[in-house]
Amino acid sequence: MTSTAYLFAIVLTAAAVTILLRSVPFLLFREGKPLPPVIHYISKMLSPAIIALLTFYCFGGHLQERVPAEHGFGIAELSAAIVVVGLQLWKRNPLLSILAGTAVYMIFIQKIFP
Numbered sequence: 001m002t003s004t005a006y007l008f009a010i011v012l013t014a015a016a017v018t019i020l021l022r023s024v025p026f027l028l029f030r031e032g033k034p035l036p037p038v039i040h041y042i043s044k045m046l047s048p049a050i051i052a053l054l055t056f057y058c059f060g061g062h063l064q065e066r067v068p069a070e071h072g073f074g075i076a077e078l079s080a081a082i083v084v085v086g087l088q089l090w091k092r093n094p095l096l097s098i099l100a101g102t103a104v105y106m107i108f109i110q111k112i113f114p
Helices: 004-028 037-065 075-091 094-112
Strands: none
Touching: 037 075, 075 094
16 A cells, blocks of 8 residues: 555656746746747647647557458548548637537447447
8 A cells, every 4th residue: 555655746846846847937938038940930830730630640550450341440530630620610619629529420330330
């Protein structure tokens, strides 16, 4: 059995590391100083790169694991992607788009193509 002091030390360490990591940008990039060009580049390119990576993961690696005849061969993934893109173009709300796409995907793989 784990002691309470040990668990408290783990939580305290995790909290200290979190506070330190969250304060680093404020220490490095103080107000009034111009941001380095590499930071501007990263801020413009990171979101599209992450979305591209998630898209390739969803349609590339995940489809290879499924048996086409038994699981609808990508219908769940394609349906969820259409919902995400459609809602994003219509409502411009990423949280709504992601939650609705996830719900559609889970309904397909849990209820329609189990």
